[in-house]
Amino acid sequence: MMDSIKTITVLGGRGKTGESEQVGTVTFRMGDVISIVGPTGSGKTTLINDIALFANKTTPSQRRLLINAASPPPEYGDDPSLNPIAMINQNTKIFLNAPVGVFLTLHAEVRHRGGEEIAHLVARTIDFANQLTGEPILLDRQTTELSGGQTRALLIADASVICNAPIVLLDEIENAGIDRAKAMELLRKSRKIYLFVTHDPTIALQSDLRIVMQNGTMAKVIHTSDAERKLSSGSLRRVDEALSALRNKIRDGETISSEELKGVL
Amino acid sequence: MKKIVICAGPTAVGKTSVLRHVIRKLLAKNIRVAYLKNDVQYATDAVVLAEEFGIPTATEYSGEFCPDHASVTTLYDHIRWAWSLGTEVFLVETAGLCLRCAPYALPEESLGIVVLEETSGIDLPFKIGPMLTLADVAMITKIDMVSPAEREIFLARTRKAAPNVRVLEVNAQAGIGIDPLVTRILNTPDLAENDFPTLRGHPPLGTCTVCSGERSMNPNRHRGVVAITGGGTRFSGQ
Numbered sequence: 001m002m003d004s005i006k007t008i009t010v011l012g013g014r015g016k017t018g019e020s021e022q023v024g025t026v027t028f029r030m031g032d033v034i035s036i037v038g039p040t041g042s043g044k045t046t047l048i049n050d051i052a053l054f055a056n057k058t059t060p061s062q063r064r065l066l067i068n069a070a071s072p073p074p075e076y077g078d079d080p081s082l083n084p085i086a087m088i089n090q091n092t093k094i095f096l097n098a099p100v101g102v103f104l105t106l107h108a109e110v111r112h113r114g115g116e117e118i119a120h121l122v123a124r125t126i127d128f129a130n131q132l133t134g135e136p137i138l139l140d141r142q143t144t145e146l147s148g149g150q151t152r153a154l155l156i157a158d159a160s161v162i163c164n165a166p167i168v169l170l171d172e173i174e175n176a177g178i179d180r181a182k183a184m185e186l187l188r189k190s191r192k193i194y195l196f197v198t199h200d201p202t203i204a205l206q207s208d209l210r211i212v213m214q215n216g217t218m219a220k221v222i223h224t225s226d227a228e229r230k231l232s233s234g235s236l237r238r239v240d241e242a243l244s245a246l247r248n249k250i251r252d253g254e255t256i257s258s259e260e261l262k263g264v265l
Numbered sequence: 266m267k268k269i270v271i272c273a274g275p276t277a278v279g280k281t282s283v284l285r286h287v288i289r290k291l292l293a294k295n296i297r298v299a300y301l302k303n304d305v306q307y308a309t310d311a312v313v314l315a316e317e318f319g320i321p322t323a324t325e326y327s328g329e330f331c332p333d334h335a336s337v338t339t340l341y342d343h344i345r346w347a348w349s350l351g352t353e354v355f356l357v358e359t360a361g362l363c364l365r366c367a368p369y370a371l372p373e374e375s376l377g378i379v380v381l382e383e384t385s386g387i388d389l390p391f392k393i394g395p396m397l398t399l400a401d402v403a404m405i406t407k408i409d410m411v412s413p414a415e416r417e418i419f420l421a422r423t424r425k426a427a428p429n430v431r432v433l434e435v436n437a438q439a440g441i442g443i444d445p446l447v448t449r450i451l452n453t454p455d456l457a458e459n460d461f462p463t464l465r466g467h468p469p470l471g472t473c474t475v476c477s478g479e480r481s482m483n484p485n486r487h488r489g490v491v492a493i494t495g496g497g498t499r500f501s502g503q
Contacts, residue, residue, distance in 0.1 A: 052413070059441050080417040091412045095384045096419075106387070107414045110421040158414050 005084055005166045006030055006068050008193060010051065013062030015043070015216035023218035026211065028193050030166070035204040036197045038213030044197040045090070047213065048169040051195070052087045053077070061216065080110045086163030088155050088170045092148035100126070100146070100154065101139035108162050121162055128186060129157035132178045134251065149177040156183060160190070167193045174200040181244065202240050205232035238264050266296070266353040267455045269344065269462065271369045273359050273396050274380035279406035280358050281310045282437035283380055283446070288318055290447045291354055299352040301325065301343050303336045303359040303368075310358070321350050326496055332359055333366040333468070334475045335492040338484045340370075341461055342494040348458075354450060366475075367395035370462030370482070376453040377465065378446070379430075380404045383411045383419055390419075390426035395466045398427045402449055404442075405434045 008028050012021030028034055036044045046061060054072045055063045065072065067084070075082045096103060104122045112118060122139075130136045132153035137146060146154065152175070159168060168187070173196060174180045184206065187194065196203050204210050205228050212220040224232075242264045249256060270287075274280050284300070291298050300322040302311045311322035323343060327335030336359050347355040359368045369377030379400040381389060384407055390397060397403060403423055408416055416434065423432050431449070435442035456462065464480035474487040484491065488502045 049409075053441060058444055060439055080421065083417075087413045089409075089412060094415060095411055096387055096415045098387075103414075103418075106418045110417050155412050155414060162414075 004068070005193075008051070008167060009066040009069060010047070010218070011064040011066065012218055013055075013057070013064075015061075015214075017215065019215075019217065021217040021219075023211065023221055026218065026221055028195070030193060031191050032209070033188070033194045033207045034196070035207040035210040036195060036213060037199070037204055037210050038219075042213040043216035044213050045171055046216065047211070047218065048087065048171060048195055048197055051167075052085055052169055081113050083111075083163075084165050085167045085169065086159035086165035087168075088152075088159045088173070090171045090175065091155065092151050092175075094143040094146065094151055094154075097142060097144045099140050100137055100143055103143045104139075104154075104158065104162065107158060111162050111164075125154075125157045125161040128161050129153040131186060132156065132183050134177075153178045153183075156187075160187060165192070167195075169195045169197075171197045172199070174198060174203065181240070202232060202236060205229070205236065235264070267348060267458075268354045268450060268453045269357065269370060269375040269456050270354060270378060270450055270453065271357045271359065271375050272378040272380065273368050273400070274378075275364065275382075275385065275393075276360065278380045278382040278385070279437045280380045281314075283378075283404050283406065283435060283443070284356050284358060285314065285317070286437060286440040286443040287356065287447060287450065288314065288320065289440075290443060291450070292318060292320070297351050297353045299323075299347040299350060299355050301347070301355070301357045303327065303332050303339075303357065305332055305360060308360075321347070321352070325494065327492060328496065330473075330492045331366075333368050334473055336368050337464065337475050337482055338487050338491050339494040341482050341484060344456070344462075364393045364396050366468050367399040367464075367466045369399055369401075369465040371465050372401065373454050374456050374460065374462045376450055377401045378404060380406060381423065382407045383416060387418060387422055390423040397423070397430065399466045400427070400430050402446060403427060403430045403432045404437075404446065405432065406437050408434050408436050408442075409438070 010026050012024045014020055036047055038044055050059050050061055050063045051065055053059060054077050055065050057064055101122060104125055105118055108118045108121050126139060133150050137150050137154055173183055198204055209221055209223045211218050242261055246260055272280050272284060288298050298320050300314050302308050302324045305327050308324055311324040315322040325335060325339050369375055377400040379397050381403060383405060433442055433445055461481055461483040467478055468475050473489055479486055490498050490500055493499050
């Protein structure tokens, strides 16, 4: 059932002041990477929350979600092991106070669908997370002691490895100082439907399409043009890498010379 | 239609926020609603909800008594009050203190709702006992405050602690997830006219008649110092 997801469709509802959405319906296909962009407060997070909640005119936006052009079965929302959606929200704090290994094991037991051993799944998750963080996360550390960036990295790894869901929703992956380019690279190794809420031009232009939000509504859908794709794999990438290198030097306590950005300017 | 809904849960989990959305949705269906708050010594919800919705509301303070004792010995009077106003759904919110009692009347007489919050720790579902396990519906609030991973763990543990309870996740701030609860309320059996409801579970051992196991809500069956409607006490016995 989970592997057979081909499309998801959002049927538009209404915005904050009751107006209908300009984008009445939008469909994403397996393998699509979508960015959701727009000013703060324009309803980006609300849109992915509606998707995560399998909205069926049951949220204030009155949107509906269809999977493979039909209403999703109620088990998706009731049983985490059947849920085809994994979401990473903007949380940078875990309330559940337990060692990291226990936390991941508890979640793996809930999401598990048989097959791989839980201990192995947990080990793969921590490996994934530690490729995104500066200082490694240890399995016996308390979840509540992790930094914001470590928490974020752990939750991204959890959604990707433990949930292993065909639809992944990510809310501002660029925040909290994790290695964003590495995260994109690791995530995109598996073919899924990805929706990124983002303010980051690199992420937006690496997507197949972007939904522009305005006043709580889906105002526009823009398909990434060839020129935009060229930019994202060319000069924008070099700017991004140069900034990354600069960030890492500052993190490592080095001093910066006026030569640093010569190559991209 | 004459339905009783009894809503319990620890302090500050969002019971009133859940009921506020329920009231809004019931009123939109032209159903007459009344609201009672049982608390110890301070609560403004009845005043706030009366102003917001223009519905009849009341507050019962238990004072020196445990609020579950007071709710048992005063509920009958409040039910009569609610019916006298033509109420169709009577929402009763009770303050939960020691979490040992479950204030719900029998399933054929009422709907029992427990409200829990995501941030209360993963052992809570196993700690609180009858308040959860004897409810019909458990509403988990504050789902936007934790990571989806924590939500799924809390959901699974609540279901494990109370396999027969329908567990629903809600964002009571945005009113998400309220509709299935409203449906359950409308499917609750009507309370028979002049029926003294009966507690669903057995209260703990103790010294008052409620604590000693008297489940009838007929105030005349309670002995010792008994809380009376509107505050104050009476003594019943020799």
